Every structure is written in C-alpha cells, then in structure tokens.
Amino acid sequence: MKVIVCGAGQVGSNIARYLATDNNHVTVIDQAPDLIQKLSDTLDVQGLVGHASSPAILEQAGAPDADLIIAVTQSDEVNMVACQVAHSLFSVPTKIARIRNQTYLDPIWSDLFSRENMPIDVIISPEIEVAKAIGRRLQVPGAFDMIPLADGLVRVIGVICDDECPIVNTPLRQLTGLFPDLNIEILAIVRDDRPIIPDANDQMLPGDEVYFVAETSHVGRAMAAFGHEETAARRIIIVGGGNIGFTLAQEIEQKHPGVTARLIESGKVRAEEIAQQLDRTVVLLGDGLDPELLEEANVRATETVVAVTNEDEVNILASLLAKRYGCQRAITLINKTSYNPLITTLGIDAVVSPRSITASTILQHIRRGRIKSVHSLREGFAEVIEAEALETSTLINTPIRNIKLPSDVIIGALVRDGKVIIARPTTIIKPQDRVILLAAAASVKKIEKMFAVRLEFF
Template sequence: MRIVICGAGQVGFGIAERLSTEGHDVSVIDVAPDLIANVRDQLDVRGVIGHGSHPDILAAAGAADADLLIAVTQSDEVNMVAAQVAHSLFQVPTKIARVRAQSYLTPIYRHFFARNEMPIDVVISPEIEVGEMVMRRLALPGAVETVRFADDNVVVVGIMCGDDCPVVDTPLRQLTELFPNLGAVVVGAFRNGKLFVPQSEDMLRTGDLVYVVAPREQVRRTLVIFGHEEPKAQRVVIAGGGNIGFYVAQELEKREPGTKLKIIEASRPRAVQIADALHRAVVLNGSALDQDILREADIEDADTMVALTNDDQANIITCVMAKTLGCTRNLSLINNVSYPALANALGIDAYVNPRAVTISRVLRHVRRGRIESVHSLQNGQAEVIEAEALETSTLVGRRLRDLDLPAGVRVGAVYRKNKPIEINGQTQILPKDRVIMFALAEKVHQVEQMFRVSLEFF
C-alpha cells in the first residue's frame, strides 16, 4: 500500500516504523525539520517538511497515488483538513484522523464526519479508547494487559507469573487436563525480552508475562488459576486530571458508584474545573510527586493508584511512591516504547500504552483480508488478530490439529453464532466463524493470506 502519514511525533513515527518494516510505501509529513530528519535517518520512508493540510505538501508526499492517509498531528483541525484535502483533491480512498476534542465526537454531531460532510472514514479518539482500557484494567485487577474481541465476548489478558503462581513448571498440555472446562488458551509468553508461542510441552516460569485468550465469563477464573485473586478496587486515587484522567473519573462515578475516588491535579484552574464537573470525587490541587499530597489523598488506604499524567517518568515515580506508602496496586500510563518491557522491574503492576492503542486501530485498516480487529503487543513483536473465515479460506473445513499453521501462530478462540465455542484439536472452523489468532510480527502477512478473499469467492 501507498500510505501518507501526517505527523511525525511518537504515534506517527511508530506507525511509520511498523508499516515501513512490512514493506509499505510510506511518506511522513511534519512541520518540524528535526522530526523529519529523525524519520529519514531511522526509517526507510520519505520525509516531507510542511503542513499536512496543505495541498502542495500532500502532493509532494504522493497523495495522488496514496491508498491511505493517516493524520495524527497534534492538531485536530489540521488532521481533519488534511483528510478533507486528501478526499477532495486527491481522491484518497481511506482517511484516518485522530480527533481529541470531545465536542466533535458528541453523538448529535456525529453526522459531521459523513462522506459528504467532513469525509473521515475512521476517527480515532485516543482519550476515550485509552480511558476505556484503563477501565478494563481496573475491572480486572491482576491483569497486566486486557484487550477485548468478538463483540467483547472474548478477552486477551496479559498475566504476570509471580512467585506464588500455581501453574509454573507445569507443561501447558496438563493445564487442559487440570481445568477441562476453562476454555482458556495460552497463546504467547514474554520472557527475557522476547515474545514467543509456547508449545504444549513447554512450562511457564516465574517472571513470565503470559498472554491468555479466554471467554469473557472465564477471565476471572483464569486469573485465579494463575495466582491472581485481587479484589476489585474500592478506593482509587488518580494522578492527573487531564482528558484521560477526567474521563476515567467520570466513568468510575457512573459505573462504580460505590468506589471512593480522589484526583490529584497540578493545575489549580483545571482542578477547579473538574471538581465542578464531578459529583462525588474529591479533587486535590498539587503534585502527585509530593508525598504530603499523596498522604492527604489517604494513599496508604487506597487499593489502586492510577497515574495518568502526560509525563511517563512522573507516572512511574508516582506509582512506586504510592506502593511504598502503602497503596496495594498501581496502574501507569506509559508512552515511551522502552518502558513497558521494564514495567514489572520498575514496580508497575499494570500499564496502558496510548501509542500502542492508536497503532492497533490503524493496523486494522491496513491489514488485508476480512480483518475485524487488531491489537499490537510488546511494541509490535506480535499481534492478536480477529478475522472472519470465508468459504475459500484455507482454515475452513479442517480440524485444528490438521492445520498447517506457521510456527509463531496460534488459534486462541473461535466465535460462532454470537458466542465463543470450546476449541480443541478436533474443532473445525466453519465459514463466517470469527477466529482470534496470535501471530508473531514476522508471521502476520501469512495470517492475512488465510483470510483474504480469493477470486473463487466471486
């Protein structure tokens, strides 16, 4: 594909890095010469200095021949105008734009993004998506990472195997024998900085981060089996009252009315603003790096510290300080690509990576075949892909044990007639099944081929 990316910040660079390594023809636009110089030096892409919404700059980036425009600059308005110009002047088939301001996304104004209005095919709102991911983490304490598929009926959870994990040093094939009705499948493990697909004879080790696919109703039982029986948080302290922190606070008030919530916000005007908008939360004005402020928030009695500021280092230090002062668990927002792999060593129980959330949304529209959803893991080392099996798919009509799947690929779940079915070696995939698969990055293209529409289909 020929792809034009507007914005060379963390997200734009991450998308360009991922797509260029997959062989796509990528151009990146940004007004900052140093960011474009960085893109040119490190990636095999074209870099264009200028405004992504200007026709001449888009033309120089190859918009006339582009299949996809991805606008992820810091300005909503630039992103939207870039999509409009790409549509009106260059007839780019698919436009993806990041839009942060919630006013644009109010349901009564949603028609604004219709094709005959502001023609954006996919609107990405990181604040909402990241906020929802934080909510899912809070709902499943003990999970390091949580992603939902198949209309929220199948969940992929990342689980840390601690010293008290009952299933370490046990061959994976025995887990099926020990828990025959669980319906959970171990699809990946992260060990010593490397992600791999374990085989049935492999054993998990203390310190492994394991990725498990399970039906939604079996997720809590799965966490217990892996040694995580943490109760749902009743006392939460949020550091950072920005868009994400405010969204999480609002949703906690709506969904968990019994939760006692306190927010620490450094900006006094912002603290006053969110205090007026919230109903039950206590808002404190100050720095979450100040131990006196943490104590004022009664951090020693809190179940969970949720650090959601724009500063990774501040988030991590806040989480560590909170646990030192007596808080039971923590959850941190982490943007830096180097930090997630070190999260456990840094004292972080769970994290959310906004960059990974946005990249995953984009990848869904880059992947070929009947792809329903995509989520990137461990800075792009692997993907979980949900796709619909067509009649011509090589997966259909054969037992799972007979499928010649590449090494590094595993079927985690099959969703049929609005429910996940229990799978084993005898299970056959049928047309219209939605299949959730784990694939290492170098195997993703082969997974795409399994779900592409062949000429026979027509």
C-alpha cells in the same frame, strides 16, 4: 497499498513501522527534518519534510494515487485540513485523523465530520481510547492487560507469573491434563523483555509475562490458576486531571456505580473546571507526589492508583509513592519505551502506552480481509486478531493441527453461534466462525490473505 502518514511523532512512527513491515508503500510527512531523517534511516519508508496540510506537499507525497491518509500530527486542525485537502483535491478513498480536543467530538457537533462537511472516515481520540483501556484493566485485577473480543464473549489477558503461580514449570501440553478446569490457550510469553510465541513443549517460568485467551465467564477461574485472586477495586485515586484522567473519571461515574474515585490535579483552573463537570468524583488540588495529599486522598484504603499526568517520571514516582503508603495496585501511563525493562522490577502492576493503544485502534481500520479487530502487543512484536472465517478460506473444515499455519501463529479460540470454543489441535473451524488468534508481526500479511474474500465467494 499506498499510505501517507502525516506526523512522525511516536504514534506516526509506530504506524509507519507496522505498515512498512507489511510491505506497503509508506510516505511520512513532518515539519521536523530530524524526525524524518531518523525514520528514513531506520524504516523502508519515504520521508518528506513539509506541512502536512499543504496541497503541494501532499501531491509530492503521492496523494493522487494514495489509498489511505493517516493524519496524526500534534495539531488537530492540521489533521483535519490534511484530510479535507486529501479528499477535495486528490479523492483519497480513506481518511483517518487523530483528534485530541474533546470539544470537536461533542455530540452537538456530530455533523462536522460528515462527508458533506469535513469528510473524515475514522476519528481516533487517544484520550478516550486510553481511558477505555484503563477501564478494562480495572475490570480484571491482577492483569496488566485485558482485551475484549467477539462482542465481549472472549478476553485476552496479560498476567505476570510470580513464584507462587501454581502452573509454572509445566510444559504447556500438560496443562489441560493437570488442570482440567483451566480452559485457556497460552498465546505468548515475554521473558526478560524477549517475546516468545510458545509451542507445546514450552513452559512458563516465574517472572514471565503471559498472554492467554479465555472465555469471559471463565476469566476469574483462570486468574486464580495463575495465583491472582485480587478483588476488584472499589476505591481509586487518579493522578492527573488532563483529558485522560478526566475521561477516566467520567467513565467510572457512568459505568462503575460502586466505585469511588478521587482525582488529584495540580492546576487550579483545571481542577475547578473538571470539578464542576464531575458528579461523584472528589477533585483534590495539589501535587500527586505530596505524601500529605495522598493521605488526604485516603491512599491506605485505596485498591488502585492510576497515574496519567503528561510526565512519565511523575507517573512512575506517583505510582511507587502510592504503593509505599499502602495502595495495593498501580496502573501507570508511560510513553517512553526505554522505561519498559524497569517496570516490573519497580513494582508497577500495569502500564498503559498511549501510542500502542492508538496504533492498535488505527490498525483495526487498515487490516484487510474479514478482520474484525486488531490489537498490537508490546510495541508490535505480535498482534491479537479477530477475524471471520469464510467458506472460501483455506482454514475451514480442517483440524487445526492439519492447517498449514506459520510457526509464529497460534489460534486461541473460536466463537460459533454465540458459544466460545477454546482451540485444541483437533478443533475444526467452520464458516462464519469468529477466530481469535495471535500472529507475530512477520506473519500478519499471511493471516490477512487467509481471511480475505476470494473471487469465488461472489
């Protein structure tokens, strides 16, 4: 597949990395020569310095033969025009654009992005996606990540094992026998910042970050088995009133009527603006690092602080201060991957990465075959994939233990006729099953082929 990525920033470089790993022909356009040089030196991609919406530059990037354009520059307007030019002049089949300005997405302008006006096939709003991701984490206290799949019937949960975790130091093959009520499948372990795709002989150790799959109705029981029985937050402090903080406050008001939120914003004009648009959220003007303001926000009685300013360092410090003054849990927005090794030692409970979330959203529209959903884990070491098994697939009517899967692929669960089946070696996949699996980055292409529609299907 020939892909043009407009923008070599964090999201664009992340997308380019995923696509290049899958042996796609990728061209990246950016006006910054240093970013293009860095990408060209580290990835198997073609770099092009220029303006992404320029017809001449897009032609040079291979737009006449491109299958897909992904516009993720810092400018919404450049992204929109790049997609328009790609459609009007070069008939690029699929166009994806990142749009950050929420006014473009107002329902009253819903016709703007129609095929007759500005033909963009997929619009990605990072602020909305990040706010949704934070909302999901709030639903499962004690988890640092939560991914809903199969129309909400299945969840993939990320949790940290502490010293008191009852199921550490136990080979995974023994978990079912020792804990018969624990109906889960362990998908991945991150130990000392090193990802592991486990086999039956591996075991979890204190300090490990573990991803597991479970039926949604069993998540509470599974969390208890990991030693996490925290209650859902009823009082929340949001630090940062930008698009993410504001969208999160709106989501809490609309979907969590029993939750009380206080939002701290340092800009007077912005604070007044969002205060007029929020109904139940108390907006406080000031610095999220001010102890007196945290006290005014009743930090001691708050279960969760969510720090989502534009500065990683402010988010980290605000989270740590809030916990120091009595808040139970911190969810922190961090863009820089260099901070990742520090997070668990600092005491931050969950990290939100806008670029990973945006990349996962875009990947859902790129993956081929009967792929329903894709979620990238920890800077792309693996992907959680939901796919539909077809009658022509090599996976069906065979016990999982007899399927020739790559060693770094784990099938976690199936959904059949609305019923969740946690995968075991004897489990047999049937046609039309929704299959939830984890695949290391190197094996994603093989999984796509396994779920692809073959000619005999027609």
